[in-house]
Amino acid sequence: MRLSTSRKAALSALAVALASPLQAAAWYLPGSAPHSYKQGDNVPFAVNALQAKAFTSQIKGVIKYDYYHPGFQFCVPEGGPQAQSENLGSVLFGDRIYSSPVKAAMLEDQVCKEMCRKEVTTENADFINDRIREEYAVNWMVDGLPVAEARREVKTREEFLSLGFALGSTEDEHSRPYDPPALHNHYDIYIDYHQRGPNEYRVVGARIYPLSKASLRGVAIGMTPNCNAADPVQLSNQTATNVAYTYSIRWRESSTPWATRWDAYLKVFDPRIHWLALINSVVIVSFLCMMVGIVVARSISRDIYRYNAIDMNEDVQEDFGWKLVHGEVFRPPNRSMLLSIFVGSGSQLVAMAAVTLIFALLGFLSPSNRGSLATVMIVTWTLFGSIAGFMSSKVYASLGGEYIKQNAILTAMLFPSLVFSMVLMLNFFLIFSGSSGAVPFGTLLALVSLWFLINVPLTVIGATLGVRSGTFTHPVKVNSIPRQIPHQQTWYLQPLPSALIAGMLIFASAFLEVLFILNSMFGTKFYVAFGFLAFAFIITAITAATVTILFAYFHLCAEDYRWHWRAFMTGGSGAVWFFAYGLFFWATRLELPGLANKVLFLGYLAILSLLFFTLFGAVGFLATYASLRKIYSAIRVD
Structure with missing residues (x-):
């Protein structure tokens, strides 16, 4: 029985992923069937919403703009842009995919192809220049692949494919500032193809080099734009500016098969940092588990032995510590x-x-x-x-x-x-x-x-x-009259300090993955390290459970039996540090002009913190509930 093309691609991706487990934290199956082209066939381009990216050091906005927003005055395809179908998650994340005026034919190079000419008004010039200063990125796709711009990490100088390419530039190649900024209006596009068979080709990569060229300067009306112009296009806020949008397409053969064409985009960036952070988290969890183990194996076991000892000595039989509140611990x-x-x-x-x-x-x-x-x-x-x-x-x-x-x-x-x-x-x-x-x-x-x-x-x-x-089932009965709680409590057992101390340990377990996720949400890289994320999730859950159990034991030893809400708050207290780190991320990595950007970022951060709090709060409560039922079932109550 012959396998279909999509199944072959899926099996190929599976084989590659299983054969190289050390190079990636997660592997994937292609999400759609491959499309093969013949020479001269039309290869579809699409456009997506523009989003601010951290091309330099700071992110300057969280608002997305439709590609065909009137303020940009981009070229539109013949007959108008056609919206492409999107799933629920794509719509919620702000993707707005439309057809593109770029026309490409398989294996047919094009040089200085004109898309359209636009007269940019002074009002739109201000809008575009502001978006260039905020480092907005243009998002194109070809055959479902992002048209990426090659960039280098500032610290490691490691090359990666940036999601989207810059709308314009604020300085030239010699780092001299442009005033006003230069608009990228010419695009050199290199499309990689893989030959599968005779006259059967597949798109496996796409890179773009955006340039700013005053291609209409000195060119008569109706003549072809000059794509070799050396001067940039700068939009004036005094008079309207004529702009010609042009592109060149060159085809390059590649040995990369279709099933692994996303590997260049999904490179796990500096996996050593992930491993170091995870090792650090494992050490924290091991230390906490060891502490809980010592408490359970020595303190609680010794207490249970003393409580259950058959001796008439009143000193031995007298309740103290956590047994003293056995009649209150399961009070609603x-x-x-x-x-x-x-x-x-x-x-x-x-x-x-x-x-x-x-x-x-x-x-x-x-x-x-x-x-x-x-x-x-x-x-x-x-x-x-x-x-x-x-x-x-x-x-x-x-x-x-x-x-x-x-x-x-x-x-x-x-x-x-x-x-x-x-x-x-x-x-x-x-x-x-x-x-x-x-x-x-x-x-x-x-x-x-x-x-x-x-x-x-x-x-x-x-x-x-x-x-x-x-x-x-509760192993001990609840007293009819509530026991009085001592007023004097150690400072670190007070609700707020204990929650902050526990939350610091819980958030530390997930800190690095939170950083990478925030950088992916507002930056230029994909986040695909799901293996690291799953490991971090498990470690954080174990940390939340062990820390909550430990603090509940301390509270009970201090004769404070109000553990229910404290267990939930302690388990979810990492959300406080999550929110605080989000504010730190804003102060160090974001420049958010206007009220809307600030409110949106704080709103997104509040939602993520609420989810973090509820999820790990439930983990802490259920772990504590189970441990207390186990502990109190081991003592003999007279």
């Missing part, structure tokens, strides 16, 4: 319904993150399928509503809750409403700013439909199953 906390809702929502996020990382590690989230990562996250979150309902109702019932129906409805509505309202508020700012990143009404309607038609029923079903499965 204040606002137990709210706590159980957040635990259920956090459990849903844990399941979503785990399954998404598994899909990414197996290579199903190919970068050629734009937005696939976000799409999988949304779909898995929707389908895992049953986990949220199950865990929330089970925890709520175990804490003595009686309003099961209200708990199920609030679990399905509260946390999603909070996130959705934040997204909706940011969407208004995007619309007000004229950004292409604004989510269309139809997409918002699709999200609401997924929420109410799938997630809510699944949450209710999960809640029903959680109630029927019964409550978590």
